[in-house]
Amino acid sequence: MGETIAAISTPFGDGGIGLLRLSGPDSLSIASRVIQNVSRETSSHKVMHGWIYDDNIPIDEVLYYYLKEPHSYTGEDMVEISCHGNPVILQKILSLLLGAGARLAGRGEFTKKAFLNGKIDLIQAESVVDIIRARSVLLGELAVGNLSGRLSGEIGGLRAELLDLLAGIEASIDFPEDLERLSEEKLVMALSGAVDRVDVLLAGAHGGRLLRSGVRVAIIGKPNVGKSSLLNALLGEERAIVDSKPGTTRDTIEESFDVGGICATVIDSAGIRDVSDFVEGRGVERARREWQSADYVLLVLDSSAKLDDMDIRLLGCSDPERTLLVLNKQDLFSMIGENELPHGVPLVWVSARHKSGLSDLQRALYKLMMGGRPLFKETILINSRHEGCLLEAKSSLIKSLESAKMGAELDCVAIDLRAAVTTLGEISGAAVGKEVLDRIFDSFCVGK
Numbered sequence: 225m226g227e228t229i230a231a232i233s234t235p236f237g238d239g240g241i242g243l244l245r246l247s248g249p250d251s252l253s254i255a256s257r258v259i260q261n262v263s264r265e266t267s268s269h270k271v272m273h274g275w276i277y278d279d280n281i282p283i284d285e286v287l288y289y290y291l292k293e294p295h296s297y298t299g300e301d302m303v304e305i306s307c308h309g310n311p312v313i314l315q316k317i318l319s320l321l322l323g324a325g326a327r328l329a330g331r332g333e334f335t336k337k338a339f340l341n342g343k344i345d346l347i348q349a350e351s352v353v354d355i356i357r358a359r360s361v362l363l364g365e366l367a368v369g370n371l372s373g374r375l376s377g378e379i380g381g382l383r384a385e386l387l388d389l390l391a392g393i394e395a396s397i398d399f400p401e402d403l404e405r406l407s408e409e410k411l412v413m414a415l416s417g418a419v420d421r422v423d424v425l426l427a428g429a430h431g432g433r434l435l436r437s438g439v440r441v442a443i444i445g446k447p448n449v450g451k452s453s454l455l456n457a458l459l460g461e462e463r464a465i466v467d468s469k470p471g472t473t474r475d476t477i478e479e480s481f482d483v484g485g486i487c488a489t490v491i492d493s494a495g496i497r498d499v500s501d502f503v504e505g506r507g508v509e510r511a512r513r514e515w516q517s518a519d520y521v522l523l524v525l526d527s528s529a530k531l532d533d534m535d536i537r538l539l540g541c542s543d544p545e546r547t548l549l550v551l552n553k554q555d556l557f558s559m560i561g562e563n564e565l566p567h568g569v570p571l572v573w574v575s576a577r578h579k580s581g582l583s584d585l586q587r588a589l590y591k592l593m594m595g596g597r598p599l600f601k602e603t604i605l606i607n608s609r610h611e612g613c614l615l616e617a618k619s620s621l622i623k624s625l626e627s628a629k630m631g632a633e634l635d636c637v638a639i640d641l642r643a644a645v646t647t648l649g650e651i652s653g654a655a656v657g658k659e660v661l662d663r664i665f666d667s668f669c670v671g672k
């Protein structure tokens with residue numbers, strides 16, 4: 225049997241409560257050395273009350289529960305102790321547990337034990353990190369979907385079908401005379417169906433990236449076109465100074481808002497124009513940098529003024545894949561015709577002052593970010609590791625499919641199909657090396 229590990233599971237700092245965890249065969253006996261009145265007869269899954277003393281000095285009054293294996297998170301005996309959320313108390317109790325025979329847990333070691341003991345697969349283990357780090361409700365929902373086995377079910381189902389197909393091919397190779405040879409048509413259909421299913425899963429990669437890391441959206445435009453007003457309107461608060469005198473936004477301002485579940489950090493920069501003023505000059509330089517480094521750009525134009533050379537230069541730089549033209553001051557008489565604007569770059573009309581057109585802007589920005597990919601609600605969340613494995617599995621499946629289409633020997637079809645099955649197994653952890661495991665669990669915090 226393995227060692228018993230202990231860790232503080234709540235974040236550092238003052239809090240209403242703090243939680244410590246023990247997992248391993250000696251959890252109960254270690255707890256009994258630290259908490260008064262814990263006995264070997266303590267029932268499982270029952271909240272108990274106790275006191276912790278160190279040399280007769282009371283440390284804290286606690287609640288604790290014992291979870292008898294295999295009915296615990298890790299699949300081992302566990303004890304969880306809930307004390308007051310004071311870092312000094314938590315640290316003191318932890319050192320008492322270590323003194324009583326526990327070993328300090330490594331990063332993600334509780335979840336790693338859960339995986340190694342078959343309580344969850346690797347995809348579910350990874351979803352735990354997503355759940356902890358999710359900063360939007362949507363990402364949280366999708367991560368919980370994976371914890372409950374959404375992606376695991378898809379991958380497991382596909383892998384099982386491919387294994388059946390492989391078994392059929394191998395039987396045809398071994399007993400060619402006994403069995404009816406697998407028809408080429410059936411084989412091609414099954415393999416191309418598998419490629420399509422991998423593609424559906426891969427479509428979730430882009431959404432997953434956007435949800436996890438969010439996007440940077442720069443508000444760019446000449447001074448006085450209404451950039452600060454737009455930022456304020458989008459945030460619903462007076463965050464940036466609005467002034468009728470050009471050049472009031474001297475520095476960049478960054479704030480986040482939610483666009484269909486994606487965290488968009490909007491950057492309002494100084495207007496782009498030629499200035500002699502040193503301070504504002506630096507602002508202009510920053511705006512140029514933001515223009516280049518942002519994921520998306522809201523290029524704001526004052527629709528009540530005719531396009532001038534600077535507008536035309538700015539429009540000339542706009543990349544249709546990451547630019548949304550925002551024609552502001554819609555409430556005034558328009559001096560810009562849509563035919564003067566570059567073809568193919570999406571545009572919206574708004575009035576930042578009157579807060580109109582903002583939901584159109586959000587919808588258009590969301591559409592631009594998604595680039596025609598499926599909507600999130602239908603998406604299965606995958607991470608970059610899953611994406612790498614799926615791409616590898618897809619390329620093996622395509623090779624297998626090509627062999628089948630060419631009527632090649634069944635051996636050739638089987639080799640690549642077997643490779644695809646193995647790669648799919650790596651995603652759920654059915655076949656995965658120590659190095660990959662270490663890399664995954666190193667990204668966890670201690671106590672999870």
Ligand code: GDP
Nearest residue numbers: 448449450451452453466467468553575576577
């Ligand atoms: P920035 O320099 O691009 O950040 O522009 P500001 O947001 O400071 O706005 C410049 C001026 O335009 C201010 O007087 C705003 O009140 C005005 N303004 C901004 N948006 C609108 C709008 O939608 N309609 C009208 N009529 N005026 C606006």
